[in-house]
Every structure is written in structure tokens, then in C-alpha cells.
Amino acid sequence: RERAGPAKLLLLGYLSYIVAGWVGLSFGFAQAKPLSALDTLFTAVSAVSTTGLSTIDTGTSYTFAGQIVVLLLIQFGGIGYMTGSSFLFLSLRDHLSETQEKTAKTAYSLPDSITPALFIRSVILFTFACEAVGAAVLYPILETGGETRPLFSAIFHSVSAFCTAGFSLRSDSFAPYVADVPLNLTLSALSIIGAMGFIVVTDIVRRIAGKARHFAFATKVIARMTALLLVVGTLLIFLAEPSIAGMPAWERLQAAFFQAMSASTTVGFNTIDIGSVSRATIVVLLFLMFVGASPAGTGGGLKTTSFAALIGLVRSTLKGRNSVRFFKREVPPAQLQAATTSLACYCGALAVAVFLLGLSEPAAAFDKLVFEAVSAIGTVGLSMGLTSELSVIGKLVIIALMIVGRLGVLTFGLATAIPDESPDEEADNDLAV
Amino acid sequence: RERAGPAKLLLLGYLSYIVAGWVGLSFGFAQAKPLSALDTLFTAVSAVSTTGLSTIDTGTSYTFAGQIVVLLLIQFGGIGYMTGSSFLFLSLRDHLSETQEKTAKTAYSLPDSITPALFIRSVILFTFACEAVGAAVLYPILETGGETRPLFSAIFHSVSAFCTAGFSLRSDSFAPYVADVPLNLTLSALSIIGAMGFIVVTDIVRRIAGKARHFAFATKVIARMTALLLVVGTLLIFLAEPSIAGMPAWERLQAAFFQAMSASTTVGFNTIDIGSVSRATIVVLLFLMFVGASPAGTGGGLKTTSFAALIGLVRSTLKGRNSVRFFKREVPPAQLQAATTSLACYCGALAVAVFLLGLSEPAAAFDKLVFEAVSAIGTVGLSMGLTSELSVIGKLVIIALMIVGRLGVLTFGLATAIPDESPDEEADNDLAV
Numbered sequence: 099r100e101r102a103g104p105a106k107l108l109l110l111g112y113l114s115y116i117v118a119g120w121v122g123l124s125f126g127f128a129q130a131k132p133l134s135a136l137d138t139l140f141t142a143v144s145a146v147s148t149t150g151l152s153t154i155d156t157g158t159s160y161t162f163a164g165q166i167v168v169l170l171l172i173q174f175g176g177i178g179y180m181t182g183s184s185f186l187f188l189s190l191r192d193h194l195s196e197t198q199e200k201t202a203k204t205a206y207s208l209p210d211s212i213t214p215a216l217f218i219r220s221v222i223l224f225t226f227a228c229e230a231v232g233a234a235v236l237y238p239i240l241e242t243g244g245e246t247r248p249l250f251s252a253i254f255h256s257v258s259a260f261c262t263a264g265f266s267l268r269s270d271s272f273a274p275y276v277a278d279v280p281l282n283l284t285l286s287a288l289s290i291i292g293a294m295g296f297i298v299v300t301d302i303v304r305r306i307a308g309k310a311r312h313f314a315f316a317t318k319v320i321a322r323m324t325a326l327l328l329v330v331g332t333l334l335i336f337l338a339e340p341s342i343a344g345m346p347a348w349e350r351l352q353a354a355f356f357q358a359m360s361a362s363t364t365v366g367f368n369t370i371d372i373g374s375v376s377r378a379t380i381v382v383l384l385f386l387m388f389v390g391a392s393p394a395g396t397g398g399g400l401k402t403t404s405f406a407a408l409i410g411l412v413r414s415t416l417k418g419r420n421s422v423r424f425f426k427r428e429v430p431p432a433q434l435q436a437a438t439t440s441l442a443c444y445c446g447a448l449a450v451a452v453f454l455l456g457l458s459e460p461a462a463a464f465d466k467l468v469f470e471a472v473s474a475i476g477t478v479g480l481s482m483g484l485t486s487e488l489s490v491i492g493k494l495v496i497i498a499l500m501i502v503g504r505l506g507v508l509t510f511g512l513a514t515a516i517p518d519e520s521p522d523e524e525a526d527n528d529l530a531v
Numbered sequence: 532r533e534r535a536g537p538a539k540l541l542l543l544g545y546l547s548y549i550v551a552g553w554v555g556l557s558f559g560f561a562q563a564k565p566l567s568a569l570d571t572l573f574t575a576v577s578a579v580s581t582t583g584l585s586t587i588d589t590g591t592s593y594t595f596a597g598q599i600v601v602l603l604l605i606q607f608g609g610i611g612y613m614t615g616s617s618f619l620f621l622s623l624r625d626h627l628s629e630t631q632e633k634t635a636k637t638a639y640s641l642p643d644s645i646t647p648a649l650f651i652r653s654v655i656l657f658t659f660a661c662e663a664v665g666a667a668v669l670y671p672i673l674e675t676g677g678e679t680r681p682l683f684s685a686i687f688h689s690v691s692a693f694c695t696a697g698f699s700l701r702s703d704s705f706a707p708y709v710a711d712v713p714l715n716l717t718l719s720a721l722s723i724i725g726a727m728g729f730i731v732v733t734d735i736v737r738r739i740a741g742k743a744r745h746f747a748f749a750t751k752v753i754a755r756m757t758a759l760l761l762v763v764g765t766l767l768i769f770l771a772e773p774s775i776a777g778m779p780a781w782e783r784l785q786a787a788f789f790q791a792m793s794a795s796t797t798v799g800f801n802t803i804d805i806g807s808v809s810r811a812t813i814v815v816l817l818f819l820m821f822v823g824a825s826p827a828g829t830g831g832g833l834k835t836t837s838f839a840a841l842i843g844l845v846r847s848t849l850k851g852r853n854s855v856r857f858f859k860r861e862v863p864p865a866q867l868q869a870a871t872t873s874l875a876c877y878c879g880a881l882a883v884a885v886f887l888l889g890l891s892e893p894a895a896a897f898d899k900l901v902f903e904a905v906s907a908i909g910t911v912g913l914s915m916g917l918t919s920e921l922s923v924i925g926k927l928v929i930i931a932l933m934i935v936g937r938l939g940v941l942t943f944g945l946a947t948a949i950p951d952e953s954p955d956e957e958a959d960n961d962l963a964v
């Protein structure tokens with residue numbers, strides 16, 4: 099109970115950050131045309147939670163100054179989330195290496211001397227470096243594409259991609275760039291790196307550079323699950339989506355990959371029209387958005403590690419085992435509890451949300467409601483076009499889902515990190531959820 | 532592993548029973564008009580699994596002889612499921628009373644002398660008694676209502692209600708009887724008793740008659756969860772469904788209750804048109820069908836006890852406890868594992884099914900696909916009208932869901948009943964899932 103403090107502090111911090119953003123966007127200098135208080139609140143929550151859903155067109159509703167406010171909200175929202183979830187992730191890991199010497203060699207091995215301040219500085223440096231490279235690559239592409247402010251657009255979209263925010267200054271996201279290989283690769287690389295997060299990416303880089311002999315166990319799980327979801331998602335959309343069936347094979351593959359990547363990393367950009375995809379594609383996107391990205395990154399969703407734990411659970415039950423294993427390792431009960439709790443809470447929150455949206459949006463089709471709710475709780479930002487048509491109640495429901503979706507995982511993580519009567523049960527945490 | 536045998540035997544038994552029914556319905560004397568082999572297979576699976584979905588109209592497609600075959604398939608499917616799940620339920624309970632003397636006083640206390648044969652005979656007697664009373668009450672109502680074969684109709688619908696099969700000889704289910712109190716009460720009582728099952732109902736009767744001093748713990752959980760779902764479901768449909776808003780308050784309440792009862796017990800009758808309910812009502816029905824009925828009864832779904840365990844899980848996680856409690860009792864890890872596995876498998880099977888239905892039924896709306904899939908896996912039988920329009924692939928998908936939905940819970944139950952390396956972990960089973 100003594101560690102429930104940080105969760106409350108975190109919630110308060112997030113809420114005051116949202117209020118600050120709301121105030122910033124409420125000034126006249128931020129608005130290109132008069133905006134309602136609810137719409138600016140929606141933008142503030144969407145930006146801080148790095149969701150990217152928007153009731154109004156960001157590019158034309160806000161002035162240049164307003165767009166800079168949105169950019170700052172995304173940037174600090176993303177960095178704040180990545181450092182917050184990383185600390186949680188590492189605290190589980192430290193706990194591990196103290197109690198279980200056997201597995202210590204495969205746990206994350208940050209130098210003992212590292213301080214929180216130093217760690218945060220590393221994350222910020224890493225973030226800015228990635229975003230700078232991204233902006234540099236995007237600038238000539240967007241300039242050639244005829245954007246009005248190509249440099250700002252390059253910076254904005256690079257930050258938006260790395261923070262998996264999916265906010266775009268373009269009202270059609272990136273539809274005209276569906277066949278542009280450099281743009282697709284840049285946005286995808288930024289989103290995937292942002293969604294995996296600093297710790298995992300540095301672990302991979304250290305291994306490739308020969309500085310580490312093993313991947314940390316969680317890195318293995320995260321890398322394999324990310325690859326699996328991207329490959330399966332791309333294949334299914336490639337085969338099941340009629341609107342891209344007429345494209346040349348390479349372009350079609352690229353469009354399928356970009357959309358699968360967008361849903362899976364929860365960045366939320368699109369190069370095809372989400373409002374007119376087939377029902378089979380909707381199911382694939384819903385699944386990818388629901389599972390979401392990885393812990394210690396900027397993405398949302400249930401998390402790849404929770405999904406891995408659930409697969410392990412199902413397999414163990416069907417094999418008649420009481421202990422749950424994944425990649426030949428036992429998944430600790432506390433983390434399995436967090437994964438199953440997340441799953442149950444997600445299902446419950448979505449049921450309540452879609453029920454309320456059913457009442458508040460009587461004209462909207464069922465698939466649009468479900469898609470909007472899953473996109474909001476997973477902080478993805480893809481939409482079948484419902485966002486701008488939402489009623490007041492509908493906007494409030496989506497705002498609540500974005501906040502719950504962003505804070506949920508951290509709160510559950512903290513909750514399970516609290517030792518109960520039997521602290522020895524938590525001995526072998528290994529797979530963070 | 533030595534106890535994996537029964538699960539295979541059960542599966543084989545069910546499949547051969549389905550084949551027998553299929554053969555029976557394939558004869559010319561059973562068909563009022565030529566029926567395809569796929570449609571008769573669909574009927575056989577739907578009847579044996581007591582689902583009630585039908586691609587063809589049972590009342591006009593089958594002859595009187597064919598309808599008797601359907602009746603027999605329902606009757607033995609229902610009794611078979613109730614005895615099978617009851618044995619599983621009791622075996623967990625027996626295990627309990629042997630290992631934990633403290634809780635023995637609240638466990639089910641069947642006399643030690645009872646044999647499987649005697650137990651099955653009791654269940655059959657109980658079933659026939661309930662169905663006879665039901666048919667006797669229904670007969671005058673249906674005769675007044677102008678049914679062509681009122682006696683057979685009374686027997687058929689009484690059996691169909693008690694076995695929570697929801698098959699009807701009427702093409703509009705019970706729409707004209709929406710305001711008929713005796714019919715609503717009779718069908719509801721039969722369905723609720725069937726869905727709770729022999730063990731739970733006798734436990735309640737023994738307590739009321741003063742023959743037992745306590746309810747068994749599982750009876751408490753089942754009775755409270757059943758009541759909770761019925762009350763909440765009725766209220767939500769009462770408030771959220773516009774198509775009944777014009778009715779007099781009492782009739783409206785009755786219609787709301789009947790539909791909530793129908794989804795929750797998974798019987799699947801309807802007195803209002805399911806194809807035209809509002810999106811909010813769809814969510815309520817989906818939720819009730821997903822959670823479903825109770826173990827040791829004839830109903831399907833995730834089961835009320837699993838739902839209770841999941842609520843306990845969420846509450847415990849949010850309170851920072853590692854042990855999961857419900858009604859002040861600890862939920863044993865093995866049963867929590869079964870509940871969470873069921874939830875994960877349900878979500879997975881539904882995602883795959885809706886994806887395939889999206890491909891095979893390009894003309895159908897998303898809500899109809901989701902509704903049909905949830906109804907099939909929960910063996911409910913409510914439909915928004917898609918069943919008769921299904922393509923060949925679509926019919927096969929729904930057939931697979933009905934089989935999986937019926938056998939899933941039993942199989943998981945058996946799987947978790949297999950002792951692994953650490954049999955002492957299973958000491959305190961109490962809440963059957």
C-alpha cells in the first residue's frame with residue numbers, strides 16, 4: 099500500500115499536464131478559427147495520450163503556434179510515458195536480479211551507477227536523435243510532395259511517428275504517399291523504434307555491436323512478438339483487403355505492411371482509407387490494435403508481453419500444466435495476473451464504452467463504434483471516420499477511453515508491484531507486462 | 532495425462548452422436564421438402580449442442596418424424612451435457628472435501644453411497660419431471676394460441692426450454708406471446724432451472740425445505756451471479772431498447788426480462804425482433820451471451836462462475852493482492868487459470884470466426900457477423916437474421932463454433948483437473964469454472 103502513492107501521483111501529473119495543454123490550446127493565438135472547449139480538450143487528451151484521434155482537422159483548425167503546442171504535448175507525453183513505463187520495467191528487472199542470481203545474466207544490465215536523472219537524460223537524447231534523423235529524411239520527401247511548411251511538417255511528423263502519436267497536419271494522413279518507399283520506411287522505422295522503446299532498442303544494438311553476449315529475455319519476447327504481429331498482420335491485410343487488390347504486388351504489400359505496422363505499433367497513420375476497408379480487414383486491425391505495442395515504449399494496447407503471457411497460459415492449460423511457461427521460461431503468477439486483469443478490464447471497458455456510444459451515436463454503424471473504442475483505448479488513433487461526427491457524450495466517452503488506455507497499464511503494473519502478504523511469491527519476475 | 536482420455540472419449544461421443552443425428556435427418560421421411568446435406572448437418576449440430584440456430588425453418592422443413600428426431604437430439608444432448616458437466620463439477624468438489632476438511636461443510640454433500648448410474652437416473656428423472664410440468668402448463672396456452680399440434684408443440688418447447696436449446700417450431704419464435712404472462716413465466720422458469728442445473732437446484736430446494744443448513748459455496752455464487760445478470764440485463768434492455776419503449780410499462784418490463792433471460796440462460800428464444808434492436812441492446816445481449824449460464828446446467832457461454840472469478844481477479848489486482856478472492860474465499864489458481872484461458876480462447880476463436888465470416892459473407896453488416904458468432908460459441912441461438920443467408924463457408928464456421936462452444940468448457944475443465952508436477956497446488960479448489 100505504501101507504493102500506491104506513485105500511481106496517484108502519476109495520474110495527477112498526467113491530468114494536470116492535460117489541463118495545461120487544454121489551457122494552451124484555448125488561447126486565441128492557438129486557434130485558426132473559433133473552437134469549442136470540448137474540441138480543444140479532446141485535442142489535448144489525444145496529444146498527451148499520443149492517440150491521434152481528432153474531432154477537428156489539426157492542420158487547418160490550429161494556427162502555427164497552436165500546432166507547436168500540440169507538438170510539445172505529444173513530445174513530452176511520449177517521453178513521459180516511455181520513461182515512466184521504463185522505470186516500472188526496470189524496477190521489476192532489478193527486483194529480479196537481486197532475488198534470482200540464475201537469471202541475472204539475461205536480465206537488463208544497466209550499470210549500477212546509473213541514476214534516474216542520467217537514465218531520463220539518455221532517453222531524451224535517444225528520442226531527439228531518432229527524431230532528428232527522421233525529420234532529416236522526411237524533409238526532402240515532404241518538400242517534393244508540395245507541403246506548405248516542409249521543415250515544420252518533417253519535424254512534426256517525425257515526432258508524431260516516434261511518439262506513436264499519429265497526429266498529422268494532413269487531413270488525409272499519408273494517402274498520397276501510399277507507394278512512397280522512403281516515407282513508408284522512415285515512418286515505420288520511427289514508429290517501431292518508438293513502440294519498442296529505449297531499453298529494448300539499446301539491448302538489441304548492444305548485442306549487434308558485440309557488447310553483450312545475450313539478449314535480455316524480455317527483448318527476445320518483444321522482438322519476436324513484434325515481428326510475428328507485423329508479418330501475420332501484413333499477410334492477412336494483403337490477402338483480405340479488396341481496396342488494395344488492384345495495386346501492383348509490391349505497392350500492395352507496402353500498403354498492407356504500413357497499415358499493419360500502424361495498428362500494431364499504435365502509431366495510427368494511414369495510407370489507405372480506413373472508413374472503407376472490408377470487414378475482414380477491420381477484424382485484423384481490431385486485433386492488432388487490441389494487442390498493441392510493447393512495454394517500455396511509447397505505444398498502447400494490451401502489450402505484446404501480455405499477449406505472449408496469455409498464449410503461454412492457453413498452451414499450458416491445454417497441456418494440463420499448472421505453471422505457465424513461455425519460451426521455456428515460467429511466467430511469474432504476478433505478471434500473469436496483470437496480463438489477465440488487463441484483458442478482462444479491456445473487454446469490460448470496451449463493452450461499457452460501445453454500449454454508451456450505441457446510445458449517444460444512434461446514426462453510426464456498429465463497426466465504426468467498436469473500431470473507434472478499440473482505437474481510443476489502445477491509443478492508436480485510426481478511425482473509420484466517426485471522430486468528427488461524435489456527439490458531446492460520445493466525445494467524453496472517447497476522452498475517458500484515451501485516458502484509461504494510457505494510464506491503465508502503468509497502474510496495473512504498479513498495483514502488481516506492491517508486495518502482498520507473501521513477498522516470496524514474486525521471486526521470479528521475468529516477463530514484464 | 533492419464534486423465535486426458537475422458538476428454539477425447541467425450542469428443543468422440545459427441546461427434547458420433549452428431550453423425551447419428553445427421554443420418555436420422557437425412558432420410559426422406561424426416562424432410563418435408565428436399566434439404567441439402569449441409570443444412571441437415573447444421574440442424575444436427577445445433578440440436579445436439581442445444582444452440583438453436585437454424586439455416587432453415589424447423590417447423591416447415593422437417594416432417595413430424597423429423598421434428599421428433601430434432602426433439603430427441605435436443606433431449607439427449609441436454610441431458611448428456613448436464614450429467615457430463617455435473618460429474619466434472621462434483622469431481623472437483625469431492626477432491627475438495629477430501630483435502631480440505633474446513634470447507635467440507637459447505638461443499639456439495641451428496642450421500643457417499645450414490646453411484647454414477649443412480650446420479651444419472653436422478654438427473655433424468657429431474658429433467659422429465661420439470662419438462663412434464665412445463666408441457667402441462669404450456670399446452671392450454673398454445674392450444675388457445677391456435678397452434679396446429681398443441682400437445683406436441685407444448686412438449687417440444689418445454690424440452691427445448693429446459694435444455695436451453697431454443698429450437699422452435701414457430702418461425703417467429705414467440706413474438707405474438709410477448710405479453711403472455713403464463714407463457715413467459717413458464718419458458719423462463721424452465722430455462723433458468725435448466726441453466727442452473729440439477730445439483731444447484733436441488734441444493735436450493737434442500738435449503739428451502741430445511742434439509743440443509745448451508746448453501747454450498749458454488750450455489751451462492753451461481754444464484755447471486757444469475758440474479759445479478761438477469762436484473763442488470765433486464766434494466767439495461769428496458770432503458771436502452773427503443774422498439775419496446777411504446778409498450779405499457781409492465782409489458783415492456785416483461786419483454787426486456789424475457790430477452791435478458793433468453794441471452795443469459797443461453798436458451799435463445801425471442802419475443803422481440805432481434806434483427807432490429809438498437810446498437811446499445813446488441814451490446815447488452817452480446818455481453819449476456821458471452822458470459823452465459825452456469826456450470827453443471829445445460830447452458831453455454833463463459834459461465835457465471837468464470838465471470839465471478841474474473842471479477843475477483845480484477846478486484847484483487849487493483850487492491851494489490853496476489854491471491855484472488857471472491858465472496859471472501861480464495862479462488863484456487865487452477866480454476867482462475869481455467870477462467871482466464873476460457874476468456875482468452877473465446878476472444879481468439881471469435882476473432883478468427885468473425886474474420887472468416889467477414890470474408891465469406893461480404894454483404895452482411897458487421898454487427899450481424901459478431902452477433903451470430905457470439906451466439907454460436909455461447910450455444911445461445913439468437914440471431915439478427917444472418918443464419919438463413921449464410922454461405923457454405925459461413926455455415927461451416929458457425930458449425931465449428933457451436934461444437935467448440937459446447938465442448939470447450941468441459942475440455943478445459945478436464946485439462947485443469949490433471950495434476951501436474953505439483954499436485955499440492957490444487958488443494959483448495961472451491962469455485963468450479
Ligand SMILES: [K+]
Nearest residue numbers: 149263365478
Ligand atoms: K497513436
Ligand SMILES: [K+]
Nearest residue numbers: 582696798911
Ligand atoms: K440455445
